[in-house]
Amino acid sequence: MRIITFLAFKGGAGKTTSLCLMASVLNKRGIRLGLIDADENRSVVKWRNYGRAIGAWDEDNIKVYDGSDEERLEAAFEQAERDQPEYLLIDTHGGGSDLNQLAVLNSDLIVIPTDLGTGELDIALETMEYVMNLQKAAEVDIPTGFLLNRVQTDDAKFTIAERAAMEIMKDLPAFAVRIPFSKYYKSMAGNGPLNLYADYLRTHPDSVMRLRAPQTRMSLAQAEPMVDEILAALTVPELA
Numbered sequence: 001m002r003i004i005t006f007l008a009f010k011g012g013a014g015k016t017t018s019l020c021l022m023a024s025v026l027n028k029r030g031i032r033l034g035l036i037d038a039d040e041n042r043s044v045v046k047w048r049n050y051g052r053a054i055g056a057w058d059e060d061n062i063k064v065y066d067g068s069d070e071e072r073l074e075a076a077f078e079q080a081e082r083d084q085p086e087y088l089l090i091d092t093h094g095g096g097s098d099l100n101q102l103a104v105l106n107s108d109l110i111v112i113p114t115d116l117g118t119g120e121l122d123i124a125l126e127t128m129e130y131v132m133n134l135q136k137a138a139e140v141d142i143p144t145g146f147l148l149n150r151v152q153t154d155d156a157k158f159t160i161a162e163r164a165a166m167e168i169m170k171d172l173p174a175f176a177v178r179i180p181f182s183k184y185y186k187s188m189a190g191n192g193p194l195n196l197y198a199d200y201l202r203t204h205p206d207s208v209m210r211l212r213a214p215q216t217r218m219s220l221a222q223a224e225p226m227v228d229e230i231l232a233a234l235t236v237p238e239l240a
């Protein structure tokens with residue numbers, strides 16, 4: 001079982017979105033997953049509930065654990081240890097906390113989603129510093145990288161400000177693959193995993209809903225390289 005934590009001090013950075021996207025791709029591949037919801041907003045629990053409500057959930061291969069306080073997170077780790085999913089993905093709340101500390105220090109990889117807005121990038125750097133300081137104090141070495149979210153994949157379309165932000169990013173540990181803005185990602189939280197939602201749409205009685213199936217599937221396919229790069233980072237001690 002490999003543990004990946006999605007962490008960002010800022011709310012709205014894309015922790016839940018990138019986790020749900022990754023979970024969708026891995027579920028499509030038939031990989032057994034555990035998801036720990038370590039956010040009192042219970043975004044992942046809600047995601048499962050919305051998916052279940054329309055039959056877009058995979059009970060056998062995706063287990064969701066409540067990790068919304070330290071005691072629950074410890075119990076979630078224990079339960080996952082028994083269930084032995086291939087990957088355990090942890091969604092966290094914003095800011096630094098004892099809860100986040102427990103998640104971070106027990107991870108095999110830490111993903112820090114951020115976009116390129118100045119305010120946002122500053123907080124992402126603070127998040128990275130927090131993670132590095134924790135690791136130093138605990139004498140552990142866990143690969144950690146920024147994941148650019150809501151950032152277009154075509155460099156030529158960058159604004160001057162985005163270009164400057166990319167200059168800062170280039171000296172920092174970051175995944176090369178970016179998650180672009182997508183309305184399919186935006187609505188994912190209310191629909192369950194994208195692969196299962198696409199199946200649901202494909203056979204929907206309403207023809208307008210059926211029309212959305214191919215692009216939903218395509219938006220899932222676009223996330224495959226992101227997942228591959230994150231998984232590859234698990235096997236190396238440090239990101240380039």
Ligand SMILES: Nc1ncnc2c1ncn2[C@@H]1O[C@H](COP(=O)(O)OP(=O)(O)O)[C@@H](O)[C@H]1O
Pocket residue numbers: 008010011012013014015016017018149150179180181182183185186187188189
């Ligand atoms: N790549 C994206 N494309 C479209 N919408 C996104 C994207 N990433 C995040 N969002 C939207 O932005 C909001 C905040 O994202 P979320 O993943 O919930 O952030 P966090 O978990 O870090 O608080 C959500 O409404 C989400 O749907």
Ligand SMILES: [Mg+2]
Pocket residue numbers: 015016017039043091092
């Ligand atoms: Mg969230």
